[in-house]
Each structure stands twice: as structure tokens, then as C-alpha cells.
Amino acid sequence: MRAAPGPTRLPRSLLVLGGTSGIALAVARRLIARRTRTVWLAGRPSPALEEAAAHLRALGADVRTVPFDALDPESHETALGKVFAEGPVDMALLAFGVLGDQAYDEREPLNAVRVAQTNYTGAVSAGLVTARSLQNQGHGSLVVLSAAAGERARRADFIYGSSKAGLDTFAQGLGDALYGTGVHVMVVRPGFVRSGATAGREAEPFAVTPEEVATAVELGLRRRSETVWVPGVLRLVTSVLRHLPRAVFRRLPL
Template identity: 80%
Template structure:
């Protein structure tokens, strides 16, 4: 169960090598979280991530998980929940892709959609049902400001995040009053390995800043979190721009 300050004692990360997810896990472990499951494709990086959390005092375990193989999700995730209650699930997997290549190679674009949206729908529904069955817990979904309005520079990635965001918001409404809390996190440009080499956008942030915002959101039981906060106003303005004006922006 969560403590009096809303800190989870157990955490399941879907996307166990995500820099944002690991920054969040480290922050929570420094508070009260003691059991951490890192779900991801088996790799040295996944094992190293678990070892780093053990060094901080957590009981960190790995579980094989592939967002692109939804037929296995129920079995894999069911085994995790069978080990005991999970206070928080952090859905943190996703791929950015390469817009120019993905436009030219539709199968690459489909892979982005399947990872960022289809895989999230499958695993999100399974985890939500498990949280509801135990009667408590939070499902935290890493969305993106890119999903607020599709931009020509990354409309494939943006559209996948738009679908994920709408799914998570609707799921939160469906679970309202059940004891399960759904929180959607919308970061802007985050300085990670995934974005290395890309032009940095205004209001760029770090995995640690996103982790801090997630912890604050959990404590407040927020439903939507923007990182950094001023992006809420910026994206509201962009979302309501007339389309002819929006098209002229260098986005």
C-alpha cells in the first residue's frame, strides 16, 4: 500500500530501461518504495538497471516484456501481480522513430504505432484490471506534448502519442471511483539518449525533472501533469491556432 504521503511501496515499470522511468524509480526508492519490477526485453541494460536499484536498497527484479507481443502480456503481467499487490504501474515504453524514414517506409511507421499505442492499450488494460481487482493503485502513463496537435515534423510519433493520451484519459474516467488512480504525464523535449542529436526544443527538461513532477502528481493525485508546467499554456495556444496559421510555423 502507499504510505501517508502517497509514495508507493511497490512499483512495476513497463519499459524498464527508460531513462525517465529509472529516474522515477530512483526517486521513489529514496523515499519508501522497496519492490521494483522492471519489465522489458531481456538485455544487459535491463539487468544493469535492476542492479543499480538494488544498490539503492530496493528489491529489484526483471521480467521479460515485449510491447510488440500483446499475446504474451496477460501471462507475463499476471505473474507479476500474482506475487503481491502493486501500488504503482509506470507505463514508460515508446519509440520516437525517424520521421523521414518512416514516411518512406510505412512498415516502420506501423511499428511505431504498434509500440506506442497498441502495446500500451494491451498492457494498460491488463494492469488496470489487476489494480481494480486489488482495489487500489496508480497507473502512470508517459504521454507527450507531441500528442496535443500533430506537427508535420513528427506527425507519426505525435499521432501515436495522441492515441495513447486519449486512451489513458478515457481509462481514467472509466476507473474513477474504483480506487484506481490514472495519471497522464505530458513531458516536452526531454534530454535523453533517445533525443540525442536532435535540435533542442524550448522548455527542454530532464528525466529527473519529470520524475519529480511524477512524484508530486502522485502526492496530489493529479490526473494530468505537464513537464515543465508552462507547457500547458503554450500547447493550449498552439492547439487553438487556426490551421492556416499553424501551417506557417516552423514546427
């Protein structure tokens, strides 16, 4: 975990991009239990988004829903601009994304493109709009949910993994660009997360729960970390895998 100097306080206001994400909602619950009082849940209008908002309201937060579509970048300026016009945002959590279906997406390239557009190009647009707004207000954290899968392409999920690799590189560069402006960018790299999005899939080694990711996010915020691995051992594991010769890597059951 690489950290910038100086601790930070937990946010009083939170913007969630991907308001129905199980991981994002676990983070929101944890932060509401600590200090957060205002939450914007941004996502496509749906019963699931309204249910998520009602759940967080029951925990004592003032929760508002915001229409947001990752696949419609032309709307991002307007949609997110309305949020920042309502008041300062202490933390924005970029949590939207899709896993896709590797075997099916290889046969149907348009589905693979949708994975890439959601996880990468949609995130680039929303990330830049959000970062500029945080910079204009002079403070705030942008937390980006990346994935350990982006560290090295695997046969089993290289479409998803490549989209997360792009997102991860973008977020790291954005963090460097914003260094010294008062805006903190933190990249979170979980391994396999047991959640609704992965229901029916066989769990991989070092699997974690959304709550464990939320705990790591809180600790990272307190330390003002720039990179967070969940679980922490994945940092070592992925480093070893990344440096394996390709001929060896191909033989692994990954």
C-alpha cells in the same frame, strides 16, 4: 494540472513497463529515495535491463526483472499476471515507447506502423491488463507517459505525435472508467526530454531532464493529479497552438 480530491501516499511497490527507459529509471530512483522498496522492471531481456536492475538494487530496492515485449500483446496477460501474483503493486508506470525517425518512417510505412504498434496498440493491451489487475486488488496508481507532442500534429513528428495522441486519449478514458474504483490514472505530458533516446537531436524549447519529469511525477502522485505537464508552462503553450487556425499553424517552424 487537473486533480481528483484527496492526497495519496507514495508507493512501496512499483512496476515499470519499459524497464530501460531513462525517464522511468529516474522516476524509480526518486521513489526509492522516498518510500519504494520493491521494483519490477519489465522489458525485453537484455544486458541494459540487467544493468538497470543492478543500479536500482544498489540504491536499496528489491528489484526483479520481467520479460515483456510491447509488440507481443498476446503475452501480456501471462507476463504481467506473474507480477501481480507475487504481491500487491502500488504503482505501475507505463513508460515504453519509441520516437522513430519521421523522414525515414514516411518512406518506409512498416517502420511507421512499428511506432504506432509500440506506442499505442501495445500500450492499450498492457494498460488494460494492468488496470484490471490494479482494480482486482482494489488500489493503486497507473502512471502513463504521454507527450506534449500528442496535443496537435506537427509536420516534424506527426507519426510519433499521432501515436501519443491515441495513447493520451486512451489513458484519459481509462481514468474515467476507473474513477471511484480505488485505482488512480495519471497522464504525464512532458515536452522534449534530454535523454539517451533523444541524443543527437536538437533540443526544443522548454526541454527538460528525466529528473525533472520524475519530480513532477512525485508531485502529481502526492496531489493525486490526473494530468501533469512537464514543464507546467507547456499547458498554456500547447493550448495556444491547439487553437491556432491551421493556415497560421502551418507557417510556424515546428
